[in-house]
Amino acid sequence: MALVMFDYDGVIVDSLDVFTLRFSQACREHGFEQIKAPKDVISLFEGNVYETMRKCGLDEEIIDAILKRYEALQGVQLGNLQLFEGIPEALEQISKKHDIYVITSNLSSATIQVLKQNGISSFRDVIGAEKEKSKIRKILSVMSLHPGTPAYYVGDTKGDMIEGKKAGTLTIGVAWGWHTPEKIKEGLPDHLVGTPRELAEFLMYV
Template sequence: MALVMFDYDGVIVDSLEVFIARFSQACLENGFTGIQEPHDVIGLFEGNVYETMMQRGMDESTIDTILKRYEILQGEQLADLELFADIGEALQRISEKHLVYVITSNLSSATIKILSQNGITCFIDVIGAEKEKSKIKKIQNTMSLHPRIPAYYVGDTKGDMIEGKHAGTQTIAVTWGWHSPAKLQEGSPDHLFNTPKELANFLEKVE
């Protein structure tokens, strides 16, 4: 048995267009003008998105305000979000052997709502940005609940790979999300898969 922690946006749900539109709007409304083009949003995820925003001059309280505004804006489009093909089946297969968590820079409530609407109830917990902004801390806290078993973090961005490694997990990059295979390789993932089925096949062999 292993601990398998999943990112949400770009791994489970195809949310890039909604995220770019709504997160950009929330940032601009609250004075963060570093978002002009879609690539500006995606670029935030080469590291921890919130740490990057702070490095660019935002304080934590303003980021919290942006998050609250984004929650409202995102909520208006939740019905538009769809899961990636075959990811639901893959999650179910993986959860039959391993402990599954969702660790995301998104908000827990919206994440749980979409997962539940799509019949995905195999996760133990969803740990979102309102609980802790550092993905490294969220991963390490989750690992502390399940010591002495292998731990994996599954993500779709270079930042996910960097944070997973810093937290002490094996990192799994998936290529159907936000960053290209070349960008993902910059984060030196331990494994890389092109389809949810490949991912499930690999994790089913993990003891």
């Protein structure tokens, strides 16, 4: 048995359009004008999104206000979000062998709502940005609950690979998310998979 932690946006749910629209709106309403198009959002995730925002000059109070506004804005569209094809089946298969968690830069409540409306109940917990903004600290917290267990982090961005490695996990990049496989490779993933089925098959042998 292993510990498998998943990113949410771009791995489980196809949310780039909604995230770009609503997150950029929340940013603009709080004076952060740099996020306007999908490429701007994607660039935030070359590292930790919130660390990148701090480097752009935003303080913690403004970032929290953006998060709160984003939560309200995205809420009306959660029912329209679609899971990636093959993900429900892959998660069900993986959960039969491993303990699985969601570690996300999104908000826990929104993530849980989308998972529930799609019949996904296999995660032991969902840990979002309102609990802790650093994925490294969130991953380490979950790993502390499973001492001695091999740990994997599954993500779709260069930043996911960097943070997973810094936390001490093996990293698995997925090719169907926000970053291209070429960009993900810049984060030096331990493994790169092309489909949810390939992900499930790989994790059946660890």
